[in-house]
Amino acid sequence: MMKENKRSLSMGVAYALFAISAASLVTGVSVFPTSAHAEEHDGGKGGQGGQGGQGGQGGQGHDGGGKGGPSDDSEGKGPKAGSQGKPGSSGKPAWAQEGIPEVELGRLSVARSPDKVLDRALAEVLANWVPANSALYSMTAAAFADYVKANWDSINIVDSPLQNLALMEALLDGTLNLSAINVNPASTLDLAAIFLGVASDKTVPISTDTAIALNIIMDLGLTSTQVETLADKAEDVREAVLEAHG
Structure with a gap:
């Protein structure tokens, strides 16, 4: 009788854990205090590294990759090489801002x-x-x-x-x-x-x-x-x- 009670208790715990795990998969949120979760609060995501990289594509990022200037196939002529320029509201150099007309300079x-x-x-x-x-x-x-x-x-x-x-x-x-x-x-x-x-x-x-x-x-x-x-x-x-x- 005690074995059956223990078995029932074990099965109940197992089902409960399974249900919790399934809920985690559906919602994408872990209910367990994992090391990754701890790192998130320790500043692991504080810099938004991925988003910063995306911002660099428009010259807004801070990855130092030089993506703020015109690429080889861009319309830019005589870019301000080696200079951050005068920053606009978007974080781009002024010469890289949107709205510059397509005109021969x-x-x-x-x-x-x-x-x-x-x-x-x-x-x-x-x-x-x-x-x-x-x-x-x-x-x-x-x-x-x-x-x-x-x-x-x-x-x-x-x-x-x-x-x-x-x-x-x-x-x-x-x-x-x-x-x-x-x-x-x-x-x-x-x-x-x-x-x-x-x-x-x-x-x-x-x-x-x-x-x-x-x-x-x-x-x-x-x-x-x-x-x-x-x-x-x-x-x-x-x-x-x-x-x-x-």
């Missing part, structure tokens, strides 16, 4: 250069500034364009796309010391347009999409109206340089 691709490269270009152009150019860069973009067409052979303007974009960026973020180069711009956008128009390829039109792309890549903070104005003025300058250059 040509020489303007250097906008994706690391900040230290742009800083070096800025320091170089300011150190070698031609005082005679100060009055020229104080003109409106339209007047600058007319002057360039009429006096191309006798002027010595800044031609480097990297230096021009470095000047434009410093101007728009307020760090360009205009008094040091004796420039009194007709307006901030006029001077920015001069820099942009000369920086561009002579044969690649500057459209609103071009200005939108640079606004995102360089994190310029321009409004949509300012972007359109910049593009229009810069295109006038580009056309003048093309015509003057022949």
Whole structure:
């Protein structure tokens, strides 16, 4: 009788354990305090390693795999190699943010250069500034364009796309010391347009999409109206340089 009671008790315990195990399989939750469960509370999942890896595919992760920049088959031209860039709200570098128009940048691709490269270009152009150019860069973009067409052979303007974009960026973020180069711009956008128009390829039109792309890549903070104005003025300058250059 005692054996039967013990057997019944053993069977009852076995069925109970089986039922609990089955419930664990259905719900995916273990009811037993396993070592894996303990590790979970010890911080095993605290870093969300798997999710961090997925975020890296969009340049948001922290796995250091360099996935934030354009891949070999991407549309990126002249990526900011070796630089984290200016982070956007998604954690990506500014030049890797979504919303950049599909537009040919040509020489303007250097906008994706690391900040230290742009800083070096800025320091170089300011150190070698031609005082005679100060009055020229104080003109409106339209007047600058007319002057360039009429006096191309006798002027010595800044031609480097990297230096021009470095000047434009410093101007728009307020760090360009205009008094040091004796420039009194007709307006901030006029001077920015001069820099942009000369920086561009002579044969690649500057459209609103071009200005939108640079606004995102360089994190310029321009409004949509300012972007359109910049593009229009810069295109006038580009056309003048093309015509003057022949």
